[in-house]
Amino acid sequence: xxxxxxxxxxxxxxxxxxxxxxxxxxxxxxxxxxxxxxxxxxxxxxxxxxxxxxxxxxxxxxxxxxxxxxxxxxxxxxxxxxxxxxxxxxxxxxxxxxxxxxxxxxxxxxxxxxxxxxxxxxxxxx
Amino acid sequence: xxxxxxxxxxxxxxxxxxxxxxxxxxxxxxxxxxxxxxxxxxxxxxxxxxxxxxxxxxxxxxxxxxxxxxxxxxxxxxxxxxxxxxxxxxxxxxxxxxxxxxxxxxxxxxxxxxxxxxxxxxxxxxxxxxxxxxxxxxxxxxxxxxxxxxxxxxxxxxxxxxxxxxxxxxxxxxxxxxxxxxxxxxxxxxxxxxxxxxxxxxxxxxxxxxxxxxxxxxxxxxxxxxxxxxxxxxxxxxxxxxxxxxxxxxxxxxxxxxxxxxxxxxxxxxxxxxxxxxxxxxxxxxxxxxxxxxxxxxxxxxxxxxxxxxxxxxxxxxxxxxxxxxxxxxxxxxxxxxxxxxxxxxx
Numbered sequence: 001x002x003x004x005x006x007x008x009x010x011x012x013x014x015x016x017x018x019x020x021x022x023x024x025x026x027x028x029x030x031x032x033x034x035x036x037x038x039x040x041x042x043x044x045x046x047x048x049x050x051x052x053x054x055x056x057x058x059x060x061x062x063x064x065x066x067x068x069x070x071x072x073x074x075x076x077x078x079x080x081x082x083x084x085x086x087x088x089x090x091x092x093x094x095x096x097x098x099x100x101x102x103x104x105x106x107x108x109x110x111x112x113x114x115x116x117x118x119x120x121x122x123x124x125x126x
Numbered sequence: 127x128x129x130x131x132x133x134x135x136x137x138x139x140x141x142x143x144x145x146x147x148x149x150x151x152x153x154x155x156x157x158x159x160x161x162x163x164x165x166x167x168x169x170x171x172x173x174x175x176x177x178x179x180x181x182x183x184x185x186x187x188x189x190x191x192x193x194x195x196x197x198x199x200x201x202x203x204x205x206x207x208x209x210x211x212x213x214x215x216x217x218x219x220x221x222x223x224x225x226x227x228x229x230x231x232x233x234x235x236x237x238x239x240x241x242x243x244x245x246x247x248x249x250x251x252x253x254x255x256x257x258x259x260x261x262x263x264x265x266x267x268x269x270x271x272x273x274x275x276x277x278x279x280x281x282x283x284x285x286x287x288x289x290x291x292x293x294x295x296x297x298x299x300x301x302x303x304x305x306x307x308x309x310x311x312x313x314x315x316x317x318x319x320x321x322x323x324x325x326x327x328x329x330x331x332x333x334x335x336x337x338x339x340x341x342x343x344x345x346x347x348x349x350x351x352x353x354x355x356x357x358x359x360x361x362x363x364x365x366x367x368x369x370x371x372x373x374x375x376x377x378x379x380x381x382x383x384x385x386x387x388x389x390x391x392x393x394x395x396x397x398x399x400x401x402x403x404x405x406x407x408x409x410x411x412x413x414x415x416x417x418x419x420x421x422x423x424x425x426x427x428x429x430x431x432x433x434x435x436x437x438x439x440x441x442x443x444x445x446x447x448x449x450x451x452x453x454x455x456x457x458x459x460x461x462x463x464x465x466x467x468x469x470x471x472x473x
Binding site for chain 1: 137138141142143144336340402403404405407426427429432456
C-alpha cells in the first residue's frame with residue numbers, strides 16, 4: 001500500500017502540497033514515485049518563478065520516462081530542493097520528507113480547498 | 127503496459143533498474159512471444175537466403191545460427207534477424223515483431239518459381255522466452271532436468287516436449303550468457319509459469335521492454351526502428367561485420383560496394399553524457415560546435431554505469447572517438463562525448 005499522509009493535499013496528476021507549512025513544500029506522491037521508479041534527474045524550476053495552478057513547472061526524469069510536474073496551486077516558487085541535484089533518488093526513498101521538489105508561496109489559499117483530500121486521492125489511485 | 131507492434135507488452139514488472147541489474151548479476155526472463163519466426167526449406171534454401179541476406183549462410187553448419195540483415199535494393203535495412211540452420215536444407219529465421227509483414231513481402235518478392243524453396247510463417251503459432259544472465263545455466267538445469275542439452279552460444283537444437291516441439295537457441299539481446307526458446311502458443315502460459323519459478327529460484331525476476339532496451343543499449347546493439355531503418359545501410363549502422371561482401375550477389379550489395387569505395391555519408395556513433403545531465407532520449411536534437419547535426423536514435427540512462435548513453439548518426443568527420451557533441455534537452459544543451467561500443471564491459 002502506498003503512503004498517503006493526512007496533512008497533505010493532492011492533485012490528480014500525483015503532486016502533493018503541504019498547506020500546513022508556509023511556504024508550502026510540493027513533491028510527488030509515494031504512488032507516483034513507485035510508478036516512475038528510479039528517478040535519475042530532476043530539472044528544478046527557477047526560484048522566483050510565478051506559476052498558476054495546473055501550470056507545468058518542471059520535469060522529473062526516471063530511466064522509464066520524463067514526467068511533467070504541475071503546480072498544485074498558484075503562487076511564487078520561493079525555494080527549490082537543491083539536494084535533488086546530487087541525489088535525485090531522494091524522490092524514491094523519501095517522497096514526502098527529504099524528496100520535496102520546491103516550496104511555493106500560494107497566492108490564492110482558496111485553491112488548496114479544490115485539491116484532493118487524502119481520502120479522495122486514495123480513491124483516485126484505487 | 128504499452129502497445130508494441132500490435133501487442134500489449136509490459137515496460138516493467140518491478141522496475142527497469144531492478145530488472146536490469148537482475149540480468150547483469152543473476153538472471154531474468156523476457157517474454158519474446160511477439161517476435162516472428164519464418165521457416166525456410168528446400169534444396170535451394172541456402173542459395174535463396176544468401177541472395178536475400180547479408181551474412182553468408184553457407185558458413186553455418188546444421189545447429190548453428192548468426193546475426194544477419196535483410197536489405198532493400200538501396201541497401202537500406204528492412205530488418206535485422208537471426209538465421210539458424212536447423213538442417214542441411216532447413217532454416218529458422220527469428221525476426222522483429224514490427225517487421226513480420228515487411229520481411230515476408232521482401233522474401234516473397236525475391237522467390238523464383240523454378241527454385242525449390244518453401245517458406246512458412248510460424249509467428250502466430252509461436253510463443254517465446256529469453257532467459258538471460260549469469261545464472262541462466264542453473265535455470266536451464268532446473269527447467270529441463272537433463273532432458274535437453276544446454277544450447278551453447280549461437281547454436282540451435284530442436285527437441286520435443288510434452289507440450290510439443292521446441293526450438294532451443296543460445297542467443298539473446300543483453301550481452302549476458304543465456305538462451306531463448308520457442309514453443310507452441312497454446313502452451314505459453316504454463317511454460318511462463320515454470321520458467322518464472324525456475325528464474326525466481328535463482329534470485330531472478332521477470333523483465334519488461336524497459337530493461338530489454340537498457341540492456342541492449344549498454345552493449346551497443348541496435349534496435350530496429352530506432353537505429354536501423356530502410357533509409358540507411360548496415361555499413362552506416364556499423365554492422366559491416368555481418369555483411370559478407372565476398373560472397374556472390376545479394377540484394378543491396380551494389381550500394382554497399384559504392385559506399386565502401388566512396389565513403390559513408392554518416393555513421394552510427396555511440397556517445398555518453400558528460401557530468402550531470404538528464405538521460406538522452408530518442409529524437410532529442412544533437413549539435414556539434416553549435417550546429418544541429420542530427421537527432422538521438424537510441425538513448426537512455428545506463429543503469430550499470432549511472433550515466434546517460436545513446437547513439438546518433440553523424441558525419442564521419444564528427445563521429446570520431448573523444449569528439450564532443452551536445453544533446454539538446456528541453457531547449458538546454460548538455461555535453462556528451464563520442465565513445466567506443468560497447469558502453470558496458472563485464473568485469
